[in-house]
Amino acid sequence: MIVVGLTGSIGMGKSTVLKMFEALGAAAWNADDAVHRLYAKGAAGALAVAKDFPEAIVDGAVDREKLAALVLGNPEKLRRLEEIVHPLVSDDRADFLARAESDHVDIVMLDIPLLFEKSYEEMFDAIVVVSAPADVQRARVLARPGMTEAKFEAILAQQTPDAEKRARADYVIDTGLPLEETKAQVEGVMSELKRLSATLARG
Numbered sequence: 001m002i003v004v005g006l007t008g009s010i011g012m013g014k015s016t017v018l019k020m021f022e023a024l025g026a027a028a029w030n031a032d033d034a035v036h037r038l039y040a041k042g043a044a045g046a047l048a049v050a051k052d053f054p055e056a057i058v059d060g061a062v063d064r065e066k067l068a069a070l071v072l073g074n075p076e077k078l079r080r081l082e083e084i085v086h087p088l089v090s091d092d093r094a095d096f097l098a099r100a101e102s103d104h105v106d107i108v109m110l111d112i113p114l115l116f117e118k119s120y121e122e123m124f125d126a127i128v129v130v131s132a133p134a135d136v137q138r139a140r141v142l143a144r145p146g147m148t149e150a151k152f153e154a155i156l157a158q159q160t161p162d163a164e165k166r167a168r169a170d171y172v173i174d175t176g177l178p179l180e181e182t183k184a185q186v187e188g189v190m191s192e193l194k195r196l197s198a199t200l201a202r203g
Helices: 014-023 031-038 044-052 064-071 075-102 134-142 149-157 162-168 179-202
Strands: 002-007 027-030 107-111 126-131 171-174
Touching: 002 014, 002 179, 014 027, 014 107, 014 126, 014 179, 027 031, 027 075, 031 044, 031 075, 031 107, 044 075, 064 075, 075 107, 107 179, 126 162, 126 179, 134 149, 171 179
Parallel strands: 002 107, 002 126, 027 107, 126 171
Antiparallel strands: none
């Protein structure tokens, strides 16, 4: 089994690209989906967050907008939130990988937004970066409900620059193109990953 890291800055289209890889046979795990599960009413993440950020809890679940307002621009609170949530997300990811291995999956794709920021490169056999022109990225993000210029800039400030991510990637998927062209890129990368998987299996 080869493990591939999928990453990219906010608004680059990671979720769309991950679904494309999944449609081609990769087993896919999404960090954001894991956080949603953990923040649900009664889930471990919601219970843990409630102890330090009770203002972010609504009807027993984490209100992500309220939580973001509390931690963005406050490094100490953000660090505390990461201390709470990251171990839970890591456990979710480990469970997924264990199931994939027991199911004899060939290619696993993990969507890790902060892959470079958290120095996770060594976890992967290959890294795919999803990218788009800065103006396309900005337009996508600012179209999201509740997003503001200030919030967008605060999020960007926490992320490794797109150019650096592209330089450190094994593969780059450009989502600033028409969807069919992005899909063709994904198919090309998937073919390469299948060849890598076959080579490792023989070795």
